[in-house]
Amino acid sequence: MKLSMPCLIGTxxxxxxxxxxxxxxxxxxxxxxxxxxxxxxxGGQYVEVxxxxxxxxxxxxxxxxxxxxxxxxxxxxxxVKVNVIGLDDENRPELEKRAQKIRQQLSxxxxxxxxxxxxxxxxxxxxxxxxxxxxxxxLAAVVINGKDQAVFANVVGDIKPEQLAMLGDKFNIKPLxxxxxxxxxHEHEHQDDGKAEDKPEExxxx
Numbered sequence: 001m002k003l004s005m006p007c008l009i010g011t012x013x014x015x016x017x018x019x020x021x022x023x024x025x026x027x028x029x030x031x032x033x034x035x036x037x038x039x040x041x042x043g044g045q046y047v048e049v050x051x052x053x054x055x056x057x058x059x060x061x062x063x064x065x066x067x068x069x070x071x072x073x074x075x076x077x078x079x080v081k082v083n084v085i086g087l088d089d090e091n092r093p094e095l096e097k098r099a100q101k102i103r104q105q106l107s108x109x110x111x112x113x114x115x116x117x118x119x120x121x122x123x124x125x126x127x128x129x130x131x132x133x134x135x136x137x138x139l140a141a142v143v144i145n146g147k148d149q150a151v152f153a154n155v156v157g158d159i160k161p162e163q164l165a166m167l168g169d170k171f172n173i174k175p176l177x178x179x180x181x182x183x184x185x186h187e188h189e190h191q192d193d194g195k196a197e198d199k200p201e202e203x204x205x206x
Contacts, residue, residue, distance in 0.1 A: 028078055030129045030138020030156045034102060037083050037152075044086025045149055049173055051080040063170070070170055077157035080167070084175045085150045095150045099123075099142045102152070106140055115161050115183050121146030124182060126161050136160070141179055151175050 027033060039046035060074035085095060106127045107113065115126035123144040129137045136158045143151035153176055155167065165180025167173075 028138075028156050029131070030136075031079060032102075032106070032138070032140045032154045034081075034083060034152045034154070035098070037085050038091075040086045040088050040091055042088050042090070044088055045084060046086060047082070047084040047175065049080070049082040049171075051171060053078045056080065059170070067170075070166065073159065073163055073167065074170075077155060077159060077167075079154070079156040080171065080173070080176075081154045082173055082176055083152045087144075087147055087149055092147070096144060099144055099150060099152075102140075102142055106142075111140060117182060122182070124179070126179075126183060128161075139164075143179060149175075151179065153179060 037046075037048070056074050056077050056079075060071045063074070064071040085091065087095065103113075103125055111127040111129050113125060113127050115124065117124035125142045127140045129140070131137055138157065139153075139155045139159050139161065141151065141153040141164075143149075143153075145151065153164075155164075159167070161183045162180070164183060165177050168175070168177030168180055
């Protein structure tokens with residue numbers, strides 16, 4: 001029987017809930033403890049996704065023949081966790097304060113900020129954790145998306161920011177896919193700005 005990716009993600013969430021207490025005190029290299037979150041009291045958006053190693057390995061086997069690039073990415077991962085909390089007037093100050101605190105903790109614990117997007121109402125920070133040999137151990141993202149939602153994402157394993165959209169698409173995690181798209185857009189804009197700066201000025205014949 002061939003399992004679909006949405007089916008896998010649903011199973012992943014159920015398995016993760018059962019295993020979280022046992023793993024709570026044992027953080028993997030590249031794993032971030034964002035703390036616990038609560039749904040908005042007004043009944044706004046609240047999503048928590050936990051995909052453990054066993055389900056990632058299963059997903060890798062499912063796509064190995066048809067999508068070897070995706071399978072290669074999944075083989076390097078150990079955990080995917082995404083929290084999405086809808087913002088309202090009551091929880092916005094606390095979540096913005098927590099986002100700032102997490103960013104400071106990441107910077108102070110050897111995480112390298114590789115993407116920063118601050119435009120309009122978007123505030124995105126993406127960090128990578130590397131070991132002494134330069135191998136990527138994990139990715140963490142902290143997002144305040146205007147007045148709508150806060151996103152806290154952690155991918156443990158070897159992953160690059162530009163691969164987030166593919167990972168979110170394959171696991172049917174829309175906030176992760178949207179984060180990847182925003183990251184790619186920022187990188188393209190940054191590259192275009194760099195090309196414009198490097199372009200020599202045309203000399204006037206006058």
